[in-house]
Amino acid sequence: MYQALLIFKYLTSKVMPLLAAAAVMLCTAMVLIVWSVMGGFLVMLLGSGRTLMGDVSITWPVIGFGHYGELIDRLEADPMVAAATPIVETIGSLSLPDGRISMVLVNGIDGPGYARVTGYEDSLWWKPLAAPLPKDKDRRDWRLEDPDGDAGFWKRAYQDGLALSKQDEATGVSRPAAVLGIELSSFNRRDPGGWYQPLHWDVRAEDGSIRLETGPTFILKRTVTLNVIPLTRQGRSVNSVARVLPVANEFKSGVFDIDAKKMFIPLATLQEMLKMDQAGRVAPPIDPYELEIGEDGEETFIEAEPTAIAPARVTSVLVRAKDGVSPEALKDQVRAVYVAFERDHKGQVPHADRGGIHIQTWREAQGVMVAAVEKETLLVLFILWFISLVASVLILAIFWAMISEKTKDIGILRSMGASKGGIAGLWLIYGLVIGLIGSALGLGVAHAIVWNINPIHEWMGRALNVQIWNPEIYYFTLIPSRVRPDHAAIVFAAGVGFSVLGALIPAVRAANMDPVRSLRFE
Amino acid sequence: MTLLSAHNVFKTYRLGRVDVPVLRGATLRVQRSEFVAVLGSSGSGKSTLLHLLGGLDRPDKGSGVEGGSGGAVVYNGKPLSELGASGLDAYRSREVGFVFQFYHLLPELTVLQNVASGAMIRHGLVGYRVNKPKVEAWARELLASFGLGHRLRHRPAELSGGERQRVAIARALVNDPPVLLADEPTGNLDRKTGASILDALLEHRRATGRTMVLVTHDAEVAARADRIVRLDDGLVVTGP
Numbered sequence: 001m002y003q004a005l006l007i008f009k010y011l012t013s014k015v016m017p018l019l020a021a022a023a024v025m026l027c028t029a030m031v032l033i034v035w036s037v038m039g040g041f042l043v044m045l046l047g048s049g050r051t052l053m054g055d056v057s058i059t060w061p062v063i064g065f066g067h068y069g070e071l072i073d074r075l076e077a078d079p080m081v082a083a084a085t086p087i088v089e090t091i092g093s094l095s096l097p098d099g100r101i102s103m104v105l106v107n108g109i110d111g112p113g114y115a116r117v118t119g120y121e122d123s124l125w126w127k128p129l130a131a132p133l134p135k136d137k138d139r140r141d142w143r144l145e146d147p148d149g150d151a152g153f154w155k156r157a158y159q160d161g162l163a164l165s166k167q168d169e170a171t172g173v174s175r176p177a178a179v180l181g182i183e184l185s186s187f188n189r190r191d192p193g194g195w196y197q198p199l200h201w202d203v204r205a206e207d208g209s210i211r212l213e214t215g216p217t218f219i220l221k222r223t224v225t226l227n228v229i230p231l232t233r234q235g236r237s238v239n240s241v242a243r244v245l246p247v248a249n250e251f252k253s254g255v256f257d258i259d260a261k262k263m264f265i266p267l268a269t270l271q272e273m274l275k276m277d278q279a280g281r282v283a284p285p286i287d288p289y290e291l292e293i294g295e296d297g298e299e300t301f302i303e304a305e306p307t308a309i310a311p312a313r314v315t316s317v318l319v320r321a322k323d324g325v326s327p328e329a330l331k332d333q334v335r336a337v338y339v340a341f342e343r344d345h346k347g348q349v350p351h352a353d354r355g356g357i358h359i360q361t362w363r364e365a366q367g368v369m370v371a372a373v374e375k376e377t378l379l380v381l382f383i384l385w386f387i388s389l390v391a392s393v394l395i396l397a398i399f400w401a402m403i404s405e406k407t408k409d410i411g412i413l414r415s416m417g418a419s420k421g422g423i424a425g426l427w428l429i430y431g432l433v434i435g436l437i438g439s440a441l442g443l444g445v446a447h448a449i450v451w452n453i454n455p456i457h458e459w460m461g462r463a464l465n466v467q468i469w470n471p472e473i474y475y476f477t478l479i480p481s482r483v484r485p486d487h488a489a490i491v492f493a494a495g496v497g498f499s500v501l502g503a504l505i506p507a508v509r510a511a512n513m514d515p516v517r518s519l520r521f522e
Numbered sequence: 523m524t525l526l527s528a529h530n531v532f533k534t535y536r537l538g539r540v541d542v543p544v545l546r547g548a549t550l551r552v553q554r555s556e557f558v559a560v561l562g563s564s565g566s567g568k569s570t571l572l573h574l575l576g577g578l579d580r581p582d583k584g585s586g587v588e589g590g591s592g593g594a595v596v597y598n599g600k601p602l603s604e605l606g607a608s609g610l611d612a613y614r615s616r617e618v619g620f621v622f623q624f625y626h627l628l629p630e631l632t633v634l635q636n637v638a639s640g641a642m643i644r645h646g647l648v649g650y651r652v653n654k655p656k657v658e659a660w661a662r663e664l665l666a667s668f669g670l671g672h673r674l675r676h677r678p679a680e681l682s683g684g685e686r687q688r689v690a691i692a693r694a695l696v697n698d699p700p701v702l703l704a705d706e707p708t709g710n711l712d713r714k715t716g717a718s719i720l721d722a723l724l725e726h727r728r729a730t731g732r733t734m735v736l737v738t739h740d741a742e743v744a745a746r747a748d749r750i751v752r753l754d755d756g757l758v759v760t761g762p
Contacts (some may be wrong), residue, residue, distance in 0.1 A: 001642040001650040009630035412626045415578055416640045416693075417615025419608060516579045519626065 002413065003426040007433055010402070017434055020398045020499075024438025026497035027391040031384045032446035035487050037453065038377040040480020045373060046363060048255040051119035054085075054318040056334050057365060059358040060350045063233055064088065064276055066164055067349060071341050074484025075319055080333045082322045085113035086314040088270045094263065096185055096226040104184065105262045106228060108270025108314075117320040120264075121218030123251040125182050125196065126220060126488055127158035141195040147218075157220055161249025164266045168246075170406075176269040177248035178224055183260035185250070187219045196252075219247050226265065230275040232431040241273040266405045267314070276313040327361035333405060335359050388498055391438075395431060395502030403427065403510045424511035431503025432496060439495030443488055453479045524596075525554040525733050526701055531581040531594045533570050533756075544570045545581075546756035552701075552735055557727060559712040559747030560737040566753045568737035569705050575735060576703045577602050577613045577621055615644045619694030623706035625686040626677040632687050634674040637661040640696045653725075657696070664692040669723055684715035691723060702727075708743055720746060 011017050058071070068086045075084040088108035095101050115121040129143040146153040160166045166177035182188060188196040198218045223246045229491040230238045245265060252259055271277040320332040338359060339352045350357040363370060405411070410423055449456065457479060533545040544567040545711065552558050552575075562568045573579040574595050580603065581594040595602045597617060605613060614620075627636045641657040642650045666673055668688040678686055687707060693752070694702055707723065708716030720743060727734055736747060744750045752760040 001645070001647045002639050004643065004647070005635060005639075006628070006630065082703050180533065409628055412628060412640075413643065415576070415614060415620045415622075415626070417611045417613075417643050419611045422643070514579075516573050519578075519622065 001443045002231060002418070003422065003429055004408075006013040006426060008428045010421055010430065011026050011433065014402070016398050016402055017430070020395045021434045021438040021441065022501075023394045024435055024499055025441040027388040027498070028439045028442025028491050029445040029449070031381070031388060031494075032443065032483065032488060032491045033449055033453075034380055034384055035377075035491065036446065036450045036483045037480050038373070038380060039484060039487060040482055042370065042373045042377060044480055045366060045370060048253055048258070051123065052255075052258065053362050054117040055320045055321040055325075056234045056331045056359065056361055057316050058319070058334060058338060059316040059360075061089070061358075062231060064233065064313035065349045065357070066313045066316055066365055067341075067345055068312075070313045073316055073336070074337050074341055075317070075334065078333060078337055080322055080325045080330055082320045083113070083116040084317055084319045085110060085117045086267060087114065087316050087318060088267060088274065088276060088313075090228055090270065090274060092226050092228040094184070095227070096187075097219070097222040097224065098186070100186070102184065102225075103261070104228065104347070105258075106270060107262065107264050108267040108274075109164070109264050110267045111162045111264075114264075114318075115162060117318045119253075120251070123253050124158055124161040124179070125250045125252045126154060126161070127249075128154040136195060140191065140197075142197055143195075157249050160517065164248060164264060166246040166248045175246060176243075176266045178226065178245040179249045179251055179264040180224070180247060181259040181262045182250045183256060184263060185219045185224075185247075188221075188250070198476040219250065222247055226263075226273075228270070228273050230273065232275075236445070243269065243273055249475075256315050262277060271312055271314075278312040279310045307308070327363065331359060331361050380442065388494070391495075392498040392502040395434065395499055396505055399427060399431065399506035403506045406510075407513065407518045407521040410513050411515045411521065414513075414515035415519065420511040423513075424507040427503050427507035427510050428500060431500045431507070434503075435496035435499025438499065439492045442495060443492055446491075447483050447488075448481050450481055455479050523554050524551045525556075525598060526575055526735070527551040527596045528571060528575060529582075529594055529596065531571070531574055533567070533574065533579070544756055545574075548753065548756060548758045549753060550575075550731060550758055554700075555731045555733055557724075557736070557748045559744035559750045560735065560753055560758075561739070561741060561744040561750050562737070562753035563739055567738075567756045568631045568682070568753055570738050571753065572705050572735065573702050575701075576618045577605070577610045578620075615640070616697055616702055617699050618701045619697065619699040621687070621690050621694045621702065621704040621707045623709040624708075625678070625683075625690045627686055627689055627693070629678055632675050632677060633670060633681070634658065634661055636678065636689055637665060639694045640693050644697050661687055661692065661696055664695055665689070668692055682715075683711050684719060685703065686721050687711065687719050688722065691719070691726075695726070700733055702732055702734045704734065706738055707736065708740065709738070716743070 008462075072084045072086065075081045090106050092104055092106045093101055093397055094104045096383075109120070111120070127143065128146075129141060132141055132144060143154055160177060161179050164177055164179060165174045167174050183190075187199055189199055190196055223244050225242055225244050227240050227242045229240045232238060251264070253262075256279050268277065290302050292302050293299055318332065319334055321327060335352065338357060342349055342352045342357075413423060528548060528550045530545070531545055532547055534541050534543045536542070544565075545585065548571055548580050549747060550558070550560070550571065554582065560571060570579070574581055577595070577597075597613065602610065628639060631639060638657055638661050641653070641661070645653050645657070662674065665674060665688075668691065670685060670688055670692070672683065673685065673689075676690070681689065687710075690709070702723075702728045704723070708719050717758065723734070724746060725735075726732070734747075736743070737753075738744050746760050750760065751758050
């Protein structure tokens with residue numbers, strides 16, 4: 001009882017314990033903020049991988065593999081598989097309406113099929129928005145209202161994006177269209193609140209109403225020119241192929257690197273451009289100069305008849321697991337399906353053994369980056385925990401000084417019958433209380449900072465011209481802003497533990513003080 | 523009947539590299555309900571003897587024991603040396619109460635809390651919660667009897683020297699110990715205040731019949747005891 005009373009009195013009448021609690025608060029807040037941001041970064045990294053490629057991918061890059069339709073049918077017949085979709089991946093150059101040319105990662109996809117496997121549908125940016133984003137207090141997001149007074153504009157843009165096609169305004173014919181990463185065109189300005197506005201747009205008040213008008217650089221009204229270089233099955237390049245494509249929509253994955261470098265076009269279009277579509281295979285003529293005489297008596301070269309059909313090819317098939325199936329389990333099952341598939345197409349598709357087709361989970365696909373971030377997180381946390389020992393040492397120093405100051409009190413308590421354990425307990429509980437207060441405050445501070453880290457960062461950018469989180473370096477456009485409860489619990493417990501640890505040596509010293517000497521202490 | 527006794531106790535303190543013998547075989551017997559004054563000059567070992575009697579310190583090993591009772595300091599027939607650490611803590615908490623020359627109050631606590639602190643230590647967290655009303659009522663009564671009923675919520679820094687010593691006496695008595703050990707209780711007070719403190723102590727003793735050992739260098743103070751023993755150069759030369 002006397003411990004509780006004295007701890008309360010010491011806490012409320014001394015500055016030093018408050019300094020100790022402040023040290024614990026700063027250390028726990030620092031560790032939790034860094035852990036939350038870096039851990040959140042890792043989670044976003046992993047999550048983005050899954051959003052863009054499903055759970056498992058089967059890949060044979062550049063050249064691709066055929067009979068993928070049959071493979072997909074086999075996969076979708078498996079009870080562990082929710083859906084599978086083909087894609088073609090290549091590199092190309094993109095001519096943008098402002099004359100800029102960018103190297104891009106081109107994905108040929110079947111829009112609805114790709115949406116069943118990945119988060120493509122949700123990533124489409126231009127779509128009707130029923131309610132503003134949480135930080136859009138002034139309803140400034142353009143998507144809240146159809147522009148140009150064109151009812152259904154955003155809905156059409158969304159459907160066009162999903163189908164990767166766009167109706168020609170002049171002819172009314174649907175054409176293959178492109179969906180660009182939101183950061184690719186530079187025609188959009190990212191608002192600090194997390195939404196995008198086209199660079200030029202007008203707001204005109206007419207009879208009190210607000211009218212939004214798309215400006216000349218609104219990307220959905222422009223076309224882009226895509227250049228790709230097809231390769232033969234042997235990997236030799238063929239003449240480049242260019243295609244002008246209207247822009248159906250833009251997408252935002254949240255991964256800056258992808259949003260700035262990736263674009264989608266219809267699978268069939270890219271297959272055709274890369275000569276990966278279905279084609280007839282002919283045997284080379286025995287005599288290339290042999291002529292035949294037609295009915296009209298004219299001599300022409302003999303056209304070779306196709307001897308076989310070369311199936312269309314894709315570079316990957318993406319697979320999504322059913323709920324409750326882990327990517328690792330799915331990967332094993334996909335490999336089993338592929339082994340059977342390859343057995344039926346011996347020599348026509350890449351073999352399934354080691355060194356053959358790549359079958360990997362989304363986590364493995366991001367392996368290098370994930371491992372780097374994981375190791376970096378561990379390293380930073382190790383350094384921070386080491387720094388947190390400073391709090392422990394600080395508490396040790398503060399308690400040492402306090403015990404020196406309170407030597408006489410210890411003698412008095414011992415003279416009244418307080419045990420050594422009681423005296424040690426007094427200072428250990430005191431350390432515990434300081435740890436609890438400091439850690440609780442630290443958690444509060446960390447939570448407040450992490451929760452508002454993006455507005456704080458934006459404010460620093462505006463007021464101090466400081467940009468710590470550059471999306472071009474850190475991959476994501478927004479800083480992760482969630483505190484994981486398990487991380488918070490660990491940091492809290494560690495903060496308390498370090499405090500008690502810091503109090504331990506002074507507590508033992510206090511307990512072992514000679515009561516007579518303590519009473520005579522001046 | 524002897525309640526508390528010291529038998530041929532030795533105590534040496536080490537100051538730097540020098541051993542300073544303080545007690546050189548002191549012997550003292552205190553009867554139940556007796557008021558003994560230990561008179562001696564400064565450095566004669568009075569306080570050390572009191573600390574040994576109160577279980578705050580232990581005699582040097584090899585201290586002689588009369589009658590083969592097995593311990594140098596004996597309380598109620600039982601040597602303190604036979605008590606373990608927790609037994610000695612309990613002895614200080616229940617059997618003796620200390621009053622010091624310099625009051626030794628806990629500065630952060632109020633007068634009432636200072637007096638109750640001895641009971642808090644004795645009863646522990648749960649026990650004190652149970653006994654709190656009784657203990658506090660007793661503490662208030664004690665303080666009122668020493669004329670401090672109106673000072674309950676004051677801190678020691680807000681009290682005069684005499685008032686502080688009264689609080690210290692009330693604290694020593696809160697657990698109703700059979701023995702009160704007073705170390706120069708008037709030594710830090712002016713003569714008038716010291717006399718009033720002594721009056722209060724004697725008045726209390728008359729009412730309760732409590733055994734009391736008081737050490738002092740003041741013969742006038744010692745004269746008010748039932749019996750005086752003189753301590754000189756670490757030995758009881760008059761008495762025991």
